[in-house]
Amino acid sequence: MDKLLFGDNQFFGINHMSEEKARAQAMRFQDLKAVIDVLDIAYEEGIRTFMCTTHNRVEAICDHVRANQSRYPDYQFYPCMPYAHKYADTATEVGVIGLIKRFTPQDGIISAAIRGGMSFATKDIEGITTLLIDSEMKMFHGLKTPVIFLQNVVVDLLLGLGMKQAFKIFADHVRSRYNAEPGWITMNMPMLLDVLDEIGIENPIVCSNINKIGFRMCGGVEAYGRALRDRKFRAVAMSVFASGAIPADEAVSWVCEQPNIESIVFGASSRSHIRNTKELVDAKWHPALDRL
Amino acid sequence: MVRLAIVGLGKMGLSHLSIIKVHPDVDLVGVCDTSRYLLDMIGKYTGAPVFSDFDSMLRTAKPQALIVATPSRFHESIVRTALQHDVHVFCEKPFCLSWTDSNALAALAESKGLVNQVGYHYRFVATFQEMKRLLDVKAIGTVSHVLAEAYGPVVLRPKGMTWRSQREEGGGCLYDYAAHPVNLLNWFFGMPGSVGGTVIDSIFSKETDDEVYGTVRFVNGPSAQLSVNWSDESYRKMTVKISAWGSAGRIVADRQECQVYLRGDANQLSGYKKGWNVRYTTELTKPVWFYLRGEEYSAQLDYFVESIASANRANVNSFAFAAQTDHVLSMMRDDANSTHTNAGSARSSKKAVDRH
Numbered sequence: 198m199d200k201l202l203f204g205d206n207q208f209f210g211i212n213h214m215s216e217e218k219a220r221a222q223a224m225r226f227q228d229l230k231a232v233i234d235v236l237d238i239a240y241e242e243g244i245r246t247f248m249c250t251t252h253n254r255v256e257a258i259c260d261h262v263r264a265n266q267s268r269y270p271d272y273q274f275y276p277c278m279p280y281a282h283k284y285a286d287t288a289t290e291v292g293v294i295g296l297i298k299r300f301t302p303q304d305g306i307i308s309a310a311i312r313g314g315m316s317f318a319t320k321d322i323e324g325i326t327t328l329l330i331d332s333e334m335k336m337f338h339g340l341k342t343p344v345i346f347l348q349n350v351v352v353d354l355l356l357g358l359g360m361k362q363a364f365k366i367f368a369d370h371v372r373s374r375y376n377a378e379p380g381w382i383t384m385n386m387p388m389l390l391d392v393l394d395e396i397g398i399e400n401p402i403v404c405s406n407i408n409k410i411g412f413r414m415c416g417g418v419e420a421y422g423r424a425l426r427d428r429k430f431r432a433v434a435m436s437v438f439a440s441g442a443i444p445a446d447e448a449v450s451w452v453c454e455q456p457n458i459e460s461i462v463f464g465a466s467s468r469s470h471i472r473n474t475k476e477l478v479d480a481k482w483h484p485a486l487d488r489l
Numbered sequence: 490m491v492r493l494a495i496v497g498l499g500k501m502g503l504s505h506l507s508i509i510k511v512h513p514d515v516d517l518v519g520v521c522d523t524s525r526y527l528l529d530m531i532g533k534y535t536g537a538p539v540f541s542d543f544d545s546m547l548r549t550a551k552p553q554a555l556i557v558a559t560p561s562r563f564h565e566s567i568v569r570t571a572l573q574h575d576v577h578v579f580c581e582k583p584f585c586l587s588w589t590d591s592n593a594l595a596a597l598a599e600s601k602g603l604v605n606q607v608g609y610h611y612r613f614v615a616t617f618q619e620m621k622r623l624l625d626v627k628a629i630g631t632v633s634h635v636l637a638e639a640y641g642p643v644v645l646r647p648k649g650m651t652w653r654s655q656r657e658e659g660g661g662c663l664y665d666y667a668a669h670p671v672n673l674l675n676w677f678f679g680m681p682g683s684v685g686g687t688v689i690d691s692i693f694s695k696e697t698d699d700e701v702y703g704t705v706r707f708v709n710g711p712s713a714q715l716s717v718n719w720s721d722e723s724y725r726k727m728t729v730k731i732s733a734w735g736s737a738g739r740i741v742a743d744r745q746e747c748q749v750y751l752r753g754d755a756n757q758l759s760g761y762k763k764g765w766n767v768r769y770t771t772e773l774t775k776p777v778w779f780y781l782r783g784e785e786y787s788a789q790l791d792y793f794v795e796s797i798a799s800a801n802r803a804n805v806n807s808f809a810f811a812a813q814t815d816h817v818l819s820m821m822r823d824d825a826n827s828t829h830t831n832a833g834s835a836r837s838s839k840k841a842v843d844r845h
Contacts (some may be wrong), residue, residue, distance in 0.1 A: 353779075
């Protein structure tokens with residue numbers, strides 16, 4: 198994985214520190230052109246990986262890259278699925294069963310099982326899961342997607358429920374159908390590592406908040422530090438600036454001092470911010486950490 | 490260890506189950522739902538003991554505590570049964586569809602010394618806690634007016650297939666959305682004396698309401714306006730915002746930040762200065778042991794469990810407190826159904842809804 202990955206929160210009105218900032222961003226990036234301009238700036242600065250959700254609007258970005266392959270020869274996407282709000286609002290509207298029905302074919306075993314109120318075998322869970330993954334991945338056809346992430350709302354829901362098998366199903370399908378590495382996004386990194394260990398997923402790619410103030414690092418900064426030091430996994434650090442709460446220099450210095458961080462995903466909306474971040478990371482990235 | 494069961498595996502039920510299952514002080518002894526499909530899935534993949542019958546679960550699993558996340562119309566009977574079995578109860582909001590039922594259950598829980606809590610999670614959001622703290626120390630002086638808003642993109646087309654779209658079942662914007670800002674008003678200012686000018690209308694829904702507007706008046710307190718609309722696509726997700734105007738300034742708080750404008754010298758208020766001050770969730774929110782969707786969801790369940798474990802009966806978000814909100818919603822419902830004053834001669838009741 199590259200050292201720096203570009204995130205998409207700023208494009209879709211997401212800012213975990215301030216709703217006001219989020220709205221200003223949402224307004225600014227309503228037009229596809231505004232989004233592409235920023236992605237192009239990041240690309241010029243050498244950032245060629247876009248770690249994005251499967252928001253409907255990402256499809257237009259995919260169309261653009263597909264239509265301009267010669268401009269983006271080595272561009273790659275790390276899709277993060279599912280875009281939770283799409284499903285949450287549907288669940289509120291039509292219930293959890295209605296949600297499952299809406300995203301699966303009308304005929305077949307699953308529909309019958311629901312109607313018949315019967316229990317069913319593992320295969321059907323796999324069926325639903327793989328169908329959902331494929332549905333989420335449609336927009337990326339023809340594009341490079343070497344890593345495919347499962348979003349934190351789903352990861353952490355399954356983690357708490359203890360539905361470990363679902364992680365295995367995700368990993369297997371991503372590998373076999375898309376020839377990609379599975380990745381997991383979580384707010385509960387130490388807990389997730391234990392579970393992935395248990396089900397035999399080795400050296401996983403795990404993306405979680407890693408920042409100086411411990412913002413949304415469940416288990417605590419020390420537990421995260423221990424995990425980074427002692428456990429075998431490929432860490433992607435997100436929210437390194439804690440949505441803007443930590444000054445850039447301080448934030449990057451701290452993250453680069455942590456062991457075993459393979460990549461940093463960050464979002465920005467101006468050339469100066471993108472360049473500044475890249476320069477800070479280049480300057481402070483500890484040579485011993487550079488495995489590439 | 491607290492032996493805990495949960496009934497209702499909808500969106501909130503699953504979320505609560507996930508959080509509570511990894512609480513270090515909880516022993517999950519039962520999971521109940523009417524859907525065989527979900528029950529089997531949960532039983533098979535989580536190993537939790539599942540029950541398709543509620544009474545059977547109470548008898549067999551003998552929980553000390555129960556989380557109720559069923560459709561609202563079942564809250565009263567399920568909570569009553571649980572209390573009669575001496576079980577501490579956490580119930581989703583709105584508490585009961587009839588506020589007199591809410592009060593009766595509050596009295597029952599109180600008489601048995603049982604922990605009772607309703608899922609008004611905004612009370613566990615640090616920015617609103619900060620706003621409450623500032624109001625209590627009169628940071629902005631005497632509050633004259635409050636605007637309580639909630640917007641979201643829940644119902645954007647004329648479809649209605651679940652209990653959520655049936656008013657009598659506790660569905661609709663009033664019970665589902667408006668309950669939250671109303672509850673915050675209850676928390677900040679108590680029980681209002683009257684409501685007026687209430688508008689409860691449909692925008693897209695066939696069977697229930699999508700928007701709620703009205704005036705709420707607190708005796709020896711501020712006036713308040715409620716503005717709630719769950720058919721607004723411009724919001725990415727549910728957004729609650731409370732603004733308070735006072736003689737000494739203004740406070741505006743949402744889930745992420747608390748903005749405070751102070752007129753005079755704020756020398757009594759440590760960390761605040763004259764003019765604009767902003768506090769963000771990043772600095773206010775305490776970490777939780779497990780995070781799913783928001784610290785407040787974990788914090789409220791942790792409060793419930795710890796209250797039982799430590800025999801603490803402070804009961805933040807108690808049944809009695811939730812009953813206030815149910816009462817206000819009922820007042821608003823009655824007010825909306827009454828006739829209005831027209832500029833013209835003819836009297837009319839609710840305005841006709843324009844269907845496209």
